[in-house]
Amino acid sequence: MEEAFFIQQAKDKMTICKMCRECNGEVCRGLTPGPGGKGTGSTFVRNVAALKKIQLKMAVIGHDVQPDTTYNFYSSIISAPIMAAPISNVKINYGSLVDEQTYLNGLIDGTQEAGVLSFLGDAPAQAMFDLSLDALKKLNGKAIMTIKPWEMSVFMNRLDLVMAENPMAIAMDIDAGGLTSLRSAHPKVTFMSVEQLRMIKQKMGSVPLILKGIMTSEDAMMALDANADAIILSNHGGRVMDQGESSIEVLQEIVEAVNHRCLILIDGGFRTGSDVFKALALGADAVLIGRPFSHASIGSGKEGVVHLVNRLTRELKDAMMLTQCATLSDIDISKVKVRL
Numbered sequence: 001m002e003e004a005f006f007i008q009q010a011k012d013k014m015t016i017c018k019m020c021r022e023c024n025g026e027v028c029r030g031l032t033p034g035p036g037g038k039g040t041g042s043t044f045v046r047n048v049a050a051l052k053k054i055q056l057k058m059a060v061i062g063h064d065v066q067p068d069t070t071y072n073f074y075s076s077i078i079s080a081p082i083m084a085a086p087i088s089n090v091k092i093n094y095g096s097l098v099d100e101q102t103y104l105n106g107l108i109d110g111t112q113e114a115g116v117l118s119f120l121g122d123a124p125a126q127a128m129f130d131l132s133l134d135a136l137k138k139l140n141g142k143a144i145m146t147i148k149p150w151e152m153s154v155f156m157n158r159l160d161l162v163m164a165e166n167p168m169a170i171a172m173d174i175d176a177g178g179l180t181s182l183r184s185a186h187p188k189v190t191f192m193s194v195e196q197l198r199m200i201k202q203k204m205g206s207v208p209l210i211l212k213g214i215m216t217s218e219d220a221m222m223a224l225d226a227n228a229d230a231i232i233l234s235n236h237g238g239r240v241m242d243q244g245e246s247s248i249e250v251l252q253e254i255v256e257a258v259n260h261r262c263l264i265l266i267d268g269g270f271r272t273g274s275d276v277f278k279a280l281a282l283g284a285d286a287v288l289i290g291r292p293f294s295h296a297s298i299g300s301g302k303e304g305v306v307h308l309v310n311r312l313t314r315e316l317k318d319a320m321m322l323t324q325c326a327t328l329s330d331i332d333i334s335k336v337k338v339r340l
């Protein structure tokens with residue numbers, strides 16, 4: 001089916017999100033709750049805009065490259081280094097006409113069929129957390145539950161429930177400690193210290209801990225101190241802090257500081273396979289994509305999500321073919337021009 005069909009389906013099923021031609025944060029500036037970025041919306045806008053300051057260097061003399069996009073993430077071989085970012089509360093945020101359960105089913109069935117992974121979201125309401133937990137169960141632990149940094153007793157309770165499902169990894173969106181609406185909710189979010197994070201990792205044993213919301217090399221060093229196995233460079237799609245840097249702008253500095261001591265994932269504004277290529281060239285291991293996965297699942301469920309992953313993978317393969325990259329490890333800084 002044509003791209004235009006999936007776009008129309010998404011438009012018809014959302015009353016708040018306008019499903020703009022380019023999802024760049026302009027129309028929804030300040031709409032949080034909603035699909036937008038906080039305040040002036042400039043952090044979301046900057047995420048998308050900064051990616052345009054990197055160009056791919058075309059190389060067409062050489063071999064006839066057949067790009068291989070497969071990626072090994074904690075012993076799961078996935079079809080491309082692309083994952084659905086955790087997103088919850090689709091009724092409130094997008095004005096979704098499909099309910100949370102239907103949205104989640106489309107997301108996990110679609111990512112599973114397309115051979116990639118989903119991060120699952122969390123919210124104060126136990127019922128919302130339970131929906132994500134059920135999705136994790138359905139996937140036999142092959143997804144990444146993202147628990148918010150709740151006050152410790154609530155966090156530990158939710159961690160126990162997730163650990164019981166034999167998860168491949170567990171993430172925590174530590175930047176959610178700054179979400180104003182959740183700082184006064186019940187349960188409420190908080191910021192976590194290195195000691196608390198270490199204690200959490202100790203409880204998880206060999207299950208990888210992924211810290212989402214790292215934007216400086218100082219925080220990356222503290223994540224390493226806390227024994228995190230991976231970090232996600234993310235500003236929550238611009239929803240936590242106004243006037244912040246974009247995640248792609250801080251990538252190279254953090255890659256250098258981390259120096260291969262943990263995996264580095266990134267999200268914020270990635271819309272095409274060429275965007276994914278840019279992050280890999282600057283040193284990221286894989287890329288999470290948020291809003292486009294929500295649009296795809298709300299609009300067309302599993303088929304929409306499969307269509308999205310196929311398009312992104314096709315674009316990534318095109319980018320690799322035209323830069324003479326046969327494998328993901330061939331993608332490096334020499335393949336792009338950076339004007340950040």
Ligand SMILES: Cc1cc2nc3c(=O)[nH]c(=O)nc-3n(C[C@H](O)[C@H](O)[C@H](O)COP(=O)(O)O)c2cc1C
Nearest residue numbers: 085086087088093121122173236237268269290291
């Ligand atoms: C409506 C909405 C809800 C979100 N909910 C969560 C959440 O529950 N947990 C989380 O870690 N991040 C959440 N995020 C942030 C995303 O996981 C991700 O960091 C961000 O959307 C990436 O930017 P992109 O949408 O421009 O790709 C949410 C984002 C949006 C737009």
